[in-house]
Amino acid sequence: MDDKFQWSGLILIVLVVAFVLRFSLQYAQNSLNAEEWEEFELYEISETTGNEELDGRLNFFNSVTGIVRDSFPYVNIKESRFGYKWQEITDYYSSIVTNESLPEQAYLYTISEMLSLLDDPGTRLSDRILEGVERNLLMNVTLQDDQLILKNYHEIYRENEDYMQYLEPGDVLLKVDDRNALGLYNALLEDSIFGLFPETQDIFMERYFRTYYHQYLEKINPQFCKLDFRKDDGTEYTVLLEWQDAINITGVNGVVTSSSNSSVAYGEYLEDGNLGYIRLNSLYMENLPLFQSEMARMQNTSGLIVDLRGADKSIDYITFEKAILGYFTASEQTIFYEKTRYSPILLRFSDFEYEPIDRAYYPALSVTVLPASGYYAKPLVVLVDENYMESPDELIVGLVKLADATLIGRGFEVHALGKNISVDTPYLNYGFRLSTSYLYDTTMKKLENEPLVMDVEIPYSSQEANGSLDPILRAGIEWFEED
Incomplete structure (x- = not known):
């Protein structure tokens, strides 16, 4: 009887192994190779809490920290330049998400707060970012011949006729709040991760004004920014542009190009x-x-x-x-x-x-x-x-x-x-x-x-x-x- 039972068990094991092998081969034929799949692997938890809901939270949290690990050298620079202790931050958030008394909304906020640490490598995390507020001047400048040139600006500024009399693409930006515009640009670039990677400086161009706001103005939260420009004929002029809540404006990163027809x-x-x-x-x-x-x-x-x-x-x-x-x-x-x-x-x-x-x-x-x-x-x-x-x-x-x-x-x-x-x-x-x-x-x-x-x-x-x-x-x- 025992021998018959052992043989039955062995046959069952063989059948299970054969089924798994066949399924794996069939799946492999319809999937990417192992090297490509490794690129997309999820970050699974190595231990469980014994609570299915908390395990799900922890698994999701580890997916987030996996993104953090893959974001080097961003995190490395943040640690060395801005004083972030990423392992301490990870441990801190891990203890929060495994708290059984933490409501679902608070848990989601915790995850989104952690993700926001990677939002802008050029600036520190701030309370205003956590509140979902980001201030920006909705225009783009470009660097040409050691000068900052107005490239384009958002439709919201065209609604004001006073701006239309002055602002033109091609004007040279001289000063920002009485600071030398080019000197300010170089200082902000040097203090950001983009300064280490020349090929990414075009990205920093889009972040110039909002990075300036975070670095210099966040605590005082001014309503306007004073900008001094010069035209090709040498005429200089000054405009006051209102800082905008960037998350409520469409087309912020790719500012709408000046056009005689603004139809959709x-x-x-x-x-x-x-x-x-x-x-x-x-x-x-x-x-x-x-x-x-x-x-x-x-x-x-x-x-x-x-x-x-x-x-x-x-x-x-x-x-x-x-x-x-x-x-x-x-x-x-x-x-x-x-x-x-x-x-x-x-x-x-x-x-x-x-x-x-x-x-x-x-x-x-x-x-x-x-x-x-x-x-x-x-x-x-x-x-x-x-x-x-x-x-x-x-x-x-x-x-x-x-x-x-x-x-x-x-x-x-x-x-x-x-x-x-x-x-x-x-x-x-x-x-x-x-x-x-x-x-x-x-x-x-x-x-x-x-x-x-x-x-x-x-x-x-x-x-x-x-x-x-x-x-x-x-x-x-x-x-x-x-x-």
Whole structure:
């Protein structure tokens, strides 16, 4: 009897092992290789509390601290330069999240508070950040010939006619609150992580004013900032700009480019070559009918230019992008997969509505495009610039894949490869530059290995800065003429 029982047990073990091996092999065939999967591993807890709910919290917390570990050298610099003791911080928060009496809302706030430590590597964590308040001047400057040049500014300032009399792209910024503007820039850069990595200084340009606010003004919280400018003819002038609550303003990071037409979408026929031209300033779903009506007007053109420079994206921009892509396919197509790192963070905090997860490549998301009414099969040119910085960019990659689009502009090479975490919690609004998702083709080949580059690169010019010339649009028209 005992022998028969032992044999039965052995056979059962063999069957279980065989089943596990078969399942593992089948799963491996439909998945990424081990090296690629390691990149997306979750940070599992090594011990349990004995409480299922607390285990879930601790597992999620370890996913957060895993992001922190992967964020080096950011954390390392924070420790050495700003005095953060990251292990002590981690231990402190760990003791909080495993407190059984901690309410769920307080737990979520604790996690979001910890994430906010990585929000801006150039500044310390502050009470105002924890309150979800971030102050900024909504304009961009650029560094040229050891001068800070006004590049563009947000529509909110154009509502004031006093600013319109003075502010022009191309003006030289001389002083900020009576401080030398270039000296202030260099001091802020030196005291931030961006000073250690020259290739990231273009990112710091976007953070110049808000970093200045955090470093110098946070405790006094002034209402206005005094800016002194000089025009090309030597005329100097001063403006007082109001500090804005940045989280309530759209298009903060990519400030809307100055334009004579501020419509969310408009189209027109270009005289040369019967070309169609559609400018998209905003990718919000409520604006989709306007885009669709413009596409209907463009059906008889010999070619189309889609201008995405400065396009502001909403939380539903993925749906809008897929609707746009539908005009460039004659049949339903799955064009790529988007594979997400740190999906517990996004799933817990994000309110994006993605397509159902494709289980074969979990946690990859399939991006499927449905044909729109009015297939456009003629040549397509897409205009982009440094103000168009969302990534990975399904729209750009999709237009290149479906319509063989020609990219003309500048500043886009790396932006099609990784997505930044951007989290909107009940308590905080912030984003930090850790790559969290990548695009793959339908064979699960990583598109990062085949980066998009400009077909025609257009350098920045003073004529463009002062609005007298649009070389990017002109290059788009000339491409059709030469073709």
